[in-house]
Amino acid sequence: xxxxxxxxxxxxxxxxxxxxxxxxxxxxxxxxxxxxxxxxxxxxxxxxxxxxxxxxxxxxxxxxxxxxxxxxxxxxxxxxxxxxxxxxxxxxxxxxxxxxxxxxxxxxxxxxxxxxxxxxxxxxxxxxxxxxxxxxxxxxxxxxxxxxxxxxxxxxxxxxxxxxxxxxxxxxxxxxxxxxxxxxxxxxxxxxxxxxxxxxxxxxxxxxxxxxxxxxxxxxxxxxxxxxxxxxxxxxxxxxxxxxxxxxxxxxxxxxxxxxxxxxxxxxxxxxxxxxxxxxxxxxxxxxxxxxxxxxxxxxxxxxxxxxxxxxxxxxxxxxxxxxxxxxxxxxxxxxxxxxxxxxxxxxxxxxxxxxxxxxxxxxxxxxxxxxxxxxxxxxxxxxx
Numbered sequence: 001x002x003x004x005x006x007x008x009x010x011x012x013x014x015x016x017x018x019x020x021x022x023x024x025x026x027x028x029x030x031x032x033x034x035x036x037x038x039x040x041x042x043x044x045x046x047x048x049x050x051x052x053x054x055x056x057x058x059x060x061x062x063x064x065x066x067x068x069x070x071x072x073x074x075x076x077x078x079x080x081x082x083x084x085x086x087x088x089x090x091x092x093x094x095x096x097x098x099x100x101x102x103x104x105x106x107x108x109x110x111x112x113x114x115x116x117x118x119x120x121x122x123x124x125x126x127x128x129x130x131x132x133x134x135x136x137x138x139x140x141x142x143x144x145x146x147x148x149x150x151x152x153x154x155x156x157x158x159x160x161x162x163x164x165x166x167x168x169x170x171x172x173x174x175x176x177x178x179x180x181x182x183x184x185x186x187x188x189x190x191x192x193x194x195x196x197x198x199x200x201x202x203x204x205x206x207x208x209x210x211x212x213x214x215x216x217x218x219x220x221x222x223x224x225x226x227x228x229x230x231x232x233x234x235x236x237x238x239x240x241x242x243x244x245x246x247x248x249x250x251x252x253x254x255x256x257x258x259x260x261x262x263x264x265x266x267x268x269x270x271x272x273x274x275x276x277x278x279x280x281x282x283x284x285x286x287x288x289x290x291x292x293x294x295x296x297x298x299x300x301x302x303x304x305x306x307x308x309x310x311x312x313x314x315x316x317x318x319x320x321x322x323x324x325x326x327x328x329x330x331x332x333x334x335x336x337x338x339x340x341x342x343x344x345x346x347x348x349x350x351x352x353x354x355x356x357x358x359x360x361x362x363x364x365x366x367x368x369x370x371x372x373x374x375x376x377x378x379x380x381x382x383x384x385x
Contacts, residue, residue: 084204
């Protein structure tokens with residue numbers, strides 16, 4: 001009879017203890033797999049929903065202006081050599097090294113227009129890019145056609161206009177296709193049109209006032225993206241909205257640290273379960289170990305039997321733990337989270353790591369019980385029968 005067969009026989013005769021060891025390791029591995037899978041899926045989902053949506057890089061014309069603002073109150077300022085951004089230059093953003101990290105580029109044309117006795121700020125925007133850059137926008141109506149506009153809620157109230165009304169901007173008649181619901185930002189006070197219409201009204205053909213960029217910077221430094229875009233737009237001053245980027249990264253970093261810390265604690269508890277159970281098993285088998293030693297088994301043979309038992313149980317625990325962890329994460333996202341475009345994918349590297357981790361922990365926790373069994377005196381062991 002081989003040592004492996006002896007180990008299998010021992011496990012079959014002590015099913016309860018083997019099951020206890022299996023459960024302890026399986027719960028630990030399942031927790032680790034669930035947390036890692038959950039973290040990876042949530043990270044991918046957050047990167048898509050938060051980093052993809054919303055501008056985190058801003059490009060404005062270079063100027064020698066020192067704006068006199070404090071606490072959101074503008075006191076005016078003197079501008080020297082104010083430049084505009086050429087709309088044709090925006091194509092260069094698609095050729096930068098990290099162009100794949102650019103989710104959306106939203107050019108904006110700004111200028112004041114007179115409506116009756118009121119002065120209103122007109123913004124020409126790319127409404128397709130705006131859906132990504134401003135996902136919080138809700139329009140009562142629809143996005144405008146070339147000869148239509150939408151109006152912020154506060155501007156609509158002050159001007160006294162509603163959907164389907166008509167406004168004259170610099171001698172051109174435009175239909176109001178929608179009213180922008182309150183956003184709590186400066187957008188509530190603006191009139192929005194398509195870029196060609198705004199350029200025509202403001203006499204800024206081929207020129208852009210500013211550019212909003214949504215960059216996926218989880219895989220690249222935000223400062224590097226700013227440098228590359230600055231090179232593509234030499235006439236613009238490019239800056240990162242650091243609060244947005246740092247806040248997103250810090251949230252993900254803390255979530256990962258919490259997951260890894262929790263995993264370490266659960267694995268430690270699982271290892272202690274294996275240690276205590278294996279020590280109890282060795283004490284129960286003192287007489288059996290004495291017989292093995294009496295018929296010629298060496299200390300290394302006794303240790304190998306213990307290690308084979310631990311390895312077999314641990315490998316099974318790793319397999320079942322991975323399936324349980326993956327299944328738990330999949331069920332959580334299916335029933336307790338809103339529908340996500342990022343699914344919980346089977347990860348063979350994580351599967352292999354789970355089995356290897358379970359075996360390593362099982363063998364490590366069994367080292368002392370195996371050494372204790374090997375050091376038993378055969379005579380004392382036989383007297384325990």
